[in-house]
Amino acid sequence: MQFQHTQLENGLTVIGEVTPTAQSAAFGFFVRTGSRDETSSVNGVSHFLEHMLFKGTEDLSSLEVNEAFDRLGAKFNAFTSEENTVYYAAVLPEYFLAAVELWCRLMRPALRTDDFDVEKKVILEEIAMYKDLPEFQVIDQARQLHFGSHPCANSVLGTEESIGNLTAEQMRDYFRRRYAPNNLVAACCGQFDFDQTCRLIERYCGSWQTMEAGRSLSYFEGTGQQCRQTKEGLNSEHICLMSPSVSMQNPRRYAASLLSLIIGDSTGSRFFWALVDPAIADTAVMQCEAMDGVGIFSSYFRCPARNRQKVLQIVQDIFRELAEKGVSEKELNAAKNKVLSAITIESERPMGRLVSLGFNWVYLKSYRSVSEDVQAVKSVTVDQINELIREYPLHKYTQVSIGPVDAS
Amino acid sequence: MLNAKSLQTHSERDKMESVEQMTLPGGLTVLVQPVSGVESASFSFLLPGGSAALPDGCCGAAAVLNDWLFRGAGPYDSRRLVEELDGIGLHRQSSVSPEYLSYGGSLESENLFRALELYADILLRPRLEEDLFEPSRQLALQELEALDDDPRQKVSVCLYERFYPDPLGRPCVGKEEDLRRLTPLQTRHLRERLFTWSGAVLAAAGKIDTHAFLKHIERLFGEVPPSRECPPVLRAAAGGYQHFPNPGAQVHIGFMTEVPPFDSPMYYSIMAACMVLGGGMSSRLFTEVREKRGLCYAVGTRYHSLRSCAGIAGYAGTAPDKAEETLSVILSEFRRLRNGISQDELLRAKTGLKSTLIMQNESTSARASRLAADWFYLKRVRPLEEIRQAIESLTIQSIQEFLDGPYGRKFTFVSFGPQPLQTLQKKE
Secondary structure, three states: OEEEEEEOOOOOEEEEEEOOOOOOEEEEEEEOOOHHHOOHHHOOHHHHHHHHHOOOEOOEOHHHHHHHHHHOOOEEEEEEOOOOEEEEEEEOHHHHHHHHHHHHHHOOOOOOHHHHHHHHHHHHHHHHHHHOOHHHHHHHHHHHHHHOOOHHHOOOOOOHHHHHHOOHHHHHHHHHHHOOHHHEEEEEEEOOOHHHHHHHHHHHHOOOOOOOOOOOOOOOOOOOOEEEEEOOOOOEEEEEEEEEOOOOOOOOHHHHHHHHHHHHOOOOOHHHHHHHOOOOOOEEEEEEEEOOOOEEEEEEEEEEHHHHHHHHHHHHHHHHHHHHHOOOHHHHHHHHHHHHHHHHHHHOOHHHHHHHHHHHHHHHOOOOOHHHHHHHHHOOOHHHHHHHHHHOOOOOOEEEEEEOOOOO | OOOHHHHHHHHHHHHHOOOEEEEOOOOOEEEEEEOOOOOEEEEEEEEEEOHHHOOOOOOOHHHHHHHHOOOOEOOEOHHHHHHHHHHOOOEEEEEEOOOEEEEEEEEEHHHHHHHHHHHHHHHHOEOOOHHHHHHHHHHHHHHHHHHOOOHHHHHHHHHHHHHOOEOOOOOOOOOHHHHHHOOHHHHHHHHHHHEOOOOOEEEEEEOOOHHHHHHHHHHHHOOOOOOOOOOOOOEOOOOEEEEEEOOOOOEEEEEEEEEOOOOOOOHHHHHHHHHHHHOOOOOHHHHHHHHHOOOOOOEEEEEEEOOOOEEEEEEEEEOHHHHHHHHHHHHHHHHHHOOOOOHHHHHHHHHHHHHHHHHHOOOHHHHHHHHHHHHHHHOOOOOHHHHHHHHHOOOHHHHHHHHOOOOOOOEEEEEEEOOOOHHHHHHO
C-alpha cells in the first residue's frame, strides 16, 4: 500500500492509497457537513441533500445517474451522520476513472425543484420507517437528550415538520456554503493510478470557489438526564445510555474503543456475561463514538420489559466495579485481538479501507497506515484504560428507554 | 480490449488459488482455497438438517441448540470456551436455515487451526449441560418477542412461512408454544436431526497451507461416524395473502413469486431478471416506485433459494394511504417484465453480476461461504471462469425463456399495518 496526496488550489484535498494487487478500487467524497452544522429551521437538510445529489446535474437526469452507476457495475451509495456526508463507489479497476468522473459531476447538482418535491416524499417515508424501528428511535432520542443544546443533538433525518417546511432554496443556500472544495476530501483506495485520478478531479473540480465553511466546536459532557417513553404494540424494552468519551482528535481513542469492547462487545464482554449469558437481556452492547471535538460511549440494551430495572441495576454495578477495580490484562488482550483481526479483515477490501482512510484525513489531516493503527492498538496498556475510566466516568450517563405501555 | 489484461490476471490468479477437496469417511467434505496477498482466513461449516428437519411441535429447537452449543464443549466450561474463542480474535457467525445449520468465522490466519480445534469441540463434544439449557431457551423466546418490534424483518419470516411448502417455511426463530414446551433431553436428541455429517461441508479460504490444513482437519474430524439426513415430508404451501394488524407509521408489504431453485440451468437468467426488476438503483421497481412517484424509501427484490424450491421475494414500506398504489405499481412492474428486458438493461445486469463476483472474491469470508454454498446446493464448486462465462453468455432470449415460465403468475403476500390491503382481500 502506497499513500499519496495533493491539494488543489481551491483547497480540495485528494488522498489515495494504492494497492496494485487489489482486484477493485473504491472512491469517495467526504464532505465535512452533517446535522450538527444545521440550524433548527433546516434540520435534516444535510441528509435530504445527500439524496438530492443522486437526482443529477444540469445535464444528467436522476434516471441517467442510476443507470450510469449500474452500467459500471458499481457498488455505490452515500450516508449522512451528525458531522459527515460521504458518497462512495467501489468498482472494478477498469471502471474506476468513469466512477470518479461521475461523482465529480454529481458534486455540482442541479437541485431541481421538481425532484426536490418528489424526494421530500421519500424522505418522509424514511422518517416513518425509522419510527417503526424502536432500536433506532431510542438511540436517536438518547442522542438528543444527551447533547441538549449542543449541536450534536440535531437529528440526522430531521422531523416531519422541519422536512415538510424545508424549501429547495434553503437547500441550495446550504449547499453553496457547505459543499465548498475546501470542505471536501476525495479519497481513493485499491488498484488505480493516482496521478491520472488527480488530473481528472482537477479538470472537474478545479474551478469550484473556495468558501468559509466553519463548524462550531465545543466539548460537551452530556446532560445526564433520563426519560422513558411508551409505545403501543411494543414487546421489548429498548434502552440506550450515553456518557462522555474522547474525541477523534484525542490519541486515546484507541484505548476508548478497546474499553467499549471490554464492556460491551457482543461476546465475552462484561455486559455479555452479566446480561446476555444469563438471558436477562438478549442484546447488550457498547460502542465508543469519537467525534469532532466531542465523543460518547453509547450502550444499547434490548430485554423483556419486566427486566428493565434489573438490567439498569446490573449495568450500574458493572460501571461501579470498573471504577473501583479497573480492567484486567486478559480482558484487554482479548479486546486487542478482536480489533486487530477486524483491522486485518477490513483492510483486505478497498471499500473496507476507504472509510478509515477518509475519516483519518477529515478529522486529523493525516494519513495512518494499517500498520500504524495496529501498532497503536497493540501499545494500549491496562493503566491507560483505567485512567480513561477515571477521567470519563461511565456512571454519568444520559438514559432513554422505550417500551410497552403496560410495563411497570 | 480494456479487459484483456485483467482477464489474464484473473486466470493466473484462478490457477494459483485452486480449490482442494477431501471427503472424510463420516461424510464431511472439506474444501480449501488458498488466497494470495491476504493475512486473514475464514471458514464456513454447512451441516445438513436445519429447522425443517424438526418434528412437529419443536419449532425453535434449532435456535435454542445453537446457543446451548456454545455454553461449554470438550474440556472447556461455558466461560472458558467463550474466552478461548474471543482470545484468538475470532469474528464468528452461526445461523439456522430450514435445510442446514451454519457456523463460520474470520480471523488472522495464524489462529485458524486453533479456531477449528475449538469448533471440533463445539460440534462434536458439546457439553449441553442441563442447567444451562434454560438461559438458551429464554434468549430464543426474547428474540422471538423482539421480532414483533421489527415489522420489516417479521415480514420476511411470515412471508417464507406462507410461501414455502411446510415445514420448509417454518420460522427458524421458533414458535412461542413450542419453545416453552421444549425440554433439555428432547433438544439433546434433536441434535442428531438438526445437523448431520453426511453431505456436510467445511470450506476455508485465505492465507492457508492447503496440505497442513487438510491434515489438521482429518485429525480433528476424521473419526466422525456417518449420520444420515432425513429429508422432511413436504406439505403444500399456504400461499395467498395474510394481513397482520400493526399500529406502526408504515404499512410493510412482503411479496414472493415462485422461480426455479439455485441448481437450475436458468439460475443466471433469474439473477439477471431479478436485478432488472428490483436489484439496483436503476431497477424498474426503484425507478417507478421511488424515483418517479416517491411512494417508498425501501423497495426491492432478492432471490431466495432452498434446495428444491425458490422465489423472487420483495419488500416495500410505505404510508398507509399510499399502500394500494404502491402495490399496484409493483404488480404492474412484475407483469411488464414478462414483455422482456432491453439491451441496455441486459448489459447493466451482466456488469453488475460480474463485479459482484469479483468483489466478493476480495473477502475471504465471502469466498468460504460461496464454496460451502456451491457444495451444499450443487455438490461441486463452480470455477470462477465458469461463472464468468455463464454471465457473459446471457442473452435477452435466455432471460425471456425464464420469464415465460411460472414467474409472476402466482404470488404470496403478507402485510403489517393498520388495515389489510383491499386489492388483495378482494382476490382472496
